[in-house]
Amino acid sequence: MSRIDVNKTYKLFIGGAFPRSESGRVYEVKGVNKKFIANPALASRKDLRDSVVAAKSAFPGWSSATAFNRGQVLYRIAEIMQGRSEQFIDEICALEGLSTKAAKSQVEEAIDTWVWYSGWCDKLSSISGSLNQVSGPFYNFTSPEPLGIVAVFAENKPSLLGAVRTIAPVISGGNTVVLVASENYPLPAITLSEVLATSDLPAGVVNVLTGKTSELAPWIASHMEIDGVDVAGLSKKEEEELKLLGAENLKRVFRFKNANSPERILSFMEQKTIWHPIGM
Amino acid sequence: MSNFEYANAPESKTIAKISQSYDLFIGGKFVKPKKGKSFNTVNPATEEVLAKIAYADKLDIDLAVSSARSAYTKVWSKLPAKERGKYLYRIARILQERAREFAVVETLDNGKPIRESRDTDIPLATAHFFYHAGWADKLEFAGVGNNPKSLGVVGQIIPWNFPLLMLAWKIAPALATGNTVVLKPAETTPLTALLFAEVCQQAGLPDGVVNIITGDGITGAALVNHPDINKIAFTGSTEVGKAIARSISSTKKSATLELGGKAANIVFEDAAIDEAVEGIVNGIFFNQGHVCCAGSRLLLQENVMDEVLEKLKKRMSLIRVGDPMDKNTDLGAINSSEQLKRIKDLASAGDSEGANRWSPECKLPSKGYWFAPTIFTGVSQSHRIAREEIFGPVLSVLTFRTPIEAIEKANNTMYGLSAGIWSDKGSKILWAAKQLKAGVIWSNTFNKFDPASPFGGYKESGWGREGGRHGLAAYLESDAKVNK
Numbered sequence: 183m184s185r186i187d188v189n190k191t192y193k194l195f196i197g198g199a200f201p202r203s204e205s206g207r208v209y210e211v212k213g214v215n216k217k218f219i220a221n222p223a224l225a226s227r228k229d230l231r232d233s234v235v236a237a238k239s240a241f242p243g244w245s246s247a248t249a250f251n252r253g254q255v256l257y258r259i260a261e262i263m264q265g266r267s268e269q270f271i272d273e274i275c276a277l278e279g280l281s282t283k284a285a286k287s288q289v290e291e292a293i294d295t296w297v298w299y300s301g302w303c304d305k306l307s308s309i310s311g312s313l314n315q316v317s318g319p320f321y322n323f324t325s326p327e328p329l330g331i332v333a334v335f336a337e338n339k340p341s342l343l344g345a346v347r348t349i350a351p352v353i354s355g356g357n358t359v360v361l362v363a364s365e366n367y368p369l370p371a372i373t374l375s376e377v378l379a380t381s382d383l384p385a386g387v388v389n390v391l392t393g394k395t396s397e398l399a400p401w402i403a404s405h406m407e408i409d410g411v412d413v414a415g416l417s418k419k420e421e422e423e424l425k426l427l428g429a430e431n432l433k434r435v436f437r438f439k440n441a442n443s444p445e446r447i448l449s450f451m452e453q454k455t456i457w458h459p460i461g462m
Numbered sequence: 463m464s465n466f467e468y469a470n471a472p473e474s475k476t477i478a479k480i481s482q483s484y485d486l487f488i489g490g491k492f493v494k495p496k497k498g499k500s501f502n503t504v505n506p507a508t509e510e511v512l513a514k515i516a517y518a519d520k521l522d523i524d525l526a527v528s529s530a531r532s533a534y535t536k537v538w539s540k541l542p543a544k545e546r547g548k549y550l551y552r553i554a555r556i557l558q559e560r561a562r563e564f565a566v567v568e569t570l571d572n573g574k575p576i577r578e579s580r581d582t583d584i585p586l587a588t589a590h591f592f593y594h595a596g597w598a599d600k601l602e603f604a605g606v607g608n609n610p611k612s613l614g615v616v617g618q619i620i621p622w623n624f625p626l627l628m629l630a631w632k633i634a635p636a637l638a639t640g641n642t643v644v645l646k647p648a649e650t651t652p653l654t655a656l657l658f659a660e661v662c663q664q665a666g667l668p669d670g671v672v673n674i675i676t677g678d679g680i681t682g683a684a685l686v687n688h689p690d691i692n693k694i695a696f697t698g699s700t701e702v703g704k705a706i707a708r709s710i711s712s713t714k715k716s717a718t719l720e721l722g723g724k725a726a727n728i729v730f731e732d733a734a735i736d737e738a739v740e741g742i743v744n745g746i747f748f749n750q751g752h753v754c755c756a757g758s759r760l761l762l763q764e765n766v767m768d769e770v771l772e773k774l775k776k777r778m779s780l781i782r783v784g785d786p787m788d789k790n791t792d793l794g795a796i797n798s799s800e801q802l803k804r805i806k807d808l809a810s811a812g813d814s815e816g817a818n819r820w821s822p823e824c825k826l827p828s829k830g831y832w833f834a835p836t837i838f839t840g841v842s843q844s845h846r847i848a849r850e851e852i853f854g855p856v857l858s859v860l861t862f863r864t865p866i867e868a869i870e871k872a873n874n875t876m877y878g879l880s881a882g883i884w885s886d887k888g889s890k891i892l893w894a895a896k897q898l899k900a901g902v903i904w905s906n907t908f909n910k911f912d913p914a915s916p917f918g919g920y921k922e923s924g925w926g927r928e929g930g931r932h933g934l935a936a937y938l939e940s941d942a943k944v945n946k
Binding site: 309310312314315316317318320322324409422423425426428429430431432434436437438439441443445446449452453454455456457458459 | 589605700703704705707708711712719721876891895900901902903904905906907910912914915916917918920921922924925927930931932940941942943944
């Protein structure tokens with residue numbers, strides 16, 4: 183008799199731990215052949231709140247880490263992902279129905295995305311800050327600072343790259359994140375959590391929820407401790423509803439084109455201008 | 463100590479030629495409002511009516527937006543950037559030439575001391591045009607994308623606290639980046655915007671590039687909701703800012719919002735106290751405290767509290783309150799009866815919640831809207847006067863023991879526009895500046911503004927920056943975002 187595989191239980195990733203949903207809910211994920219693959223957690227409003235608490239407590243440490251240190255952690259994520267490539271490829275093939283070659287190319291692009299944003303961490307104020315020539319005896323300069331807690335909705339497809347493309351720029355700027363994974367293809371995002379958990383990334387910097395995007399979106403929209411949202415995985419209508427509710431704390435809400443850009447980082451940063459007199 | 467008596471030093475009003483009535487400025491001409499409605503603008507220092515102002519409603523806004531659209535597509539977007547810049551230089555020069563006239567009209571319409579309109583508002587407004595004129599043909603070097611493109615027609619709504627200066631903050635970057643504008647000045651201070659319309663005519667600015675429509679909040683809302691506007695730029699209250707954010711949530715319009723503030727002004731024990739006292743006074747009593755970034759929460763380290771308060775009270779008793787047209791006046795009139803009521807209501811809340819009110823003895827004129835410079839001591843963080851924006855000459859004093867406590871208290875607000883730090887220790891200043899969640903940090907100074915210096919808030923103080931290289935991005939299409 184052939185050996186029976188040991189299947190993985192796919193759970194949430196909150197504050198560096200892997201809990202089930204407090205609600206006890208799960209939903210069924212099937213592969214391209216309609217075969218059962220897993221029962222990931224169907225995250226609840228309470229799970230979202232717990233994620234925000236974790237992101238909030240991780241923010242002071244992560245935002246004040248040196249940019250060089252953040253860059254090293256992001257690079258480390260790429261290193262660990264490289265070693266896990268096969269697992270990501272298998273999951274993507276099973277879920278998205280891609281050829282091995284196409285899945286491999288998605289994984290490689292995801293890894294390279296980490297490397298690209300890793301290199302940005304310590305160059306942001308060089309390209310977006312300024313020393314301002316004011317008319318008076320003042321030293322006046324502007325530099326970017328992280329916004330705070332950013333919720334990101336990954337696109338359904340590409341399942342892994344969509345998650346990485348939304349998380350990497352946001353944490354490279356020093357924010358902490360709540361990711362809502364691809365609803366139909368959530369498994370690579372959960373495996374990504376395992377990579378994050380073993381990449382020197384402090385607990386709570388990235389938190390991963392799986393479940394129904396349409397259920398989580400209004401709660402994220404009205405959560406007063408969430409400062410920004412990347413709506414990549416939302417429909418136009420869901421984006422509009424999120425903006426309407428998000429106005430209550432003036433959330434910064436953006437949808438980006440797919441190409442990598444420093445603007446994806448800087449959109450979730452605030453520019454601070456400091457004045458000081460010059461004199462004896 | 464008895465104060466020196468100052469002789470009156472009134473600025474002459476004759477330079478200000480205010481017409482009896484003003485129409486809307488649309489398509490390069492002054493036109494009557496379609497429904498013929500109007501409202502009065504008054505001098506808040508005397509309650510005299512200064513002029514009758516046209517009231518724009520939806521039909522007028524349609525006309526203004528279509529004139530801005532046609533100016534955009536037919537003229538302004540086709541003009542070489544270099545030539546666009548020259549128009550802005552012309553405007554800057556004409557404003558400089560007519561500076562005294564603008565200062566007088568501003569003071570009459572707004573109630574601010576002539577010293578401030580003459581030395582701050584008008585020079586800074588002209589500087590904004592001069593600064594942005596130079597950007598017009600250099601946008602590809604501004605780090606705002608490889609191929610900077612204008613947005614189209616911008617709807618702009620400005621407040622009454624710095625009427626011409628806010629107009630300059632809005633119009634100068636919008637035109638420099640190649641957009642056309644429909645601007646609505648505040649209901650109580652429309653005059654310098656209408657005078658600015660004449661400047662556009664004198665500069666030969668193509669018709670429809672700048673349109674000025676006057677009215678109230680309903681006019682503003684109609685402008686925000688007009689379907690042919692590409693972008694909203696608003697300065698005003700957080701409440702209205704949120705309403706704008708809601709009303710554009712299902713549109714393709716982008717927005718910059720410069721909203722309220724409740725800035726902490728932190729005095730550490732090692733501060734130069736005399737300088738700090740000057741900074742506290744400037745922070746809260748500049749422009750009658752009608753300043754979104756006013757230092758309205760004074761945080762004093764406990765061991766210097768007595769010394770600071772004693773010197774502050776002494777300094778406050780030297781503040782000259784009265785005729786804004788007098789060149790010696792420090793504190794002018796409150797801009798409107800409505801605003802005066804709001805200040806009085808919040809000050810009463812300070813009394814009833816248990817804070818201690820103090821004002822120097824000062825005679826207030828019998829006509830007009832006035833409020834004496836006021837401080838509240840014994841204020842706790844939960845008091846309304848520590849949480850809500852008063853937008854008047856009222857300072858709430860709180861204390862702290864450790865620098866960390868100072869930062870916690872300073873950041874304990876939904877706002878994040880500005881903050882002040884007073885200390886003689888460089889490393890402490892830079893530490894505190896890093897901790898404070900605010901867009902503008904003044905260390906050992908306060909209420910300084912410059913066109914080259916980006917201005918704007920964290921948290922519920924708004925979206926985006928105005929001024930500097932950063933302010934340009936708000937008026938240009940983004941390379942990386944999905945806007946349309």
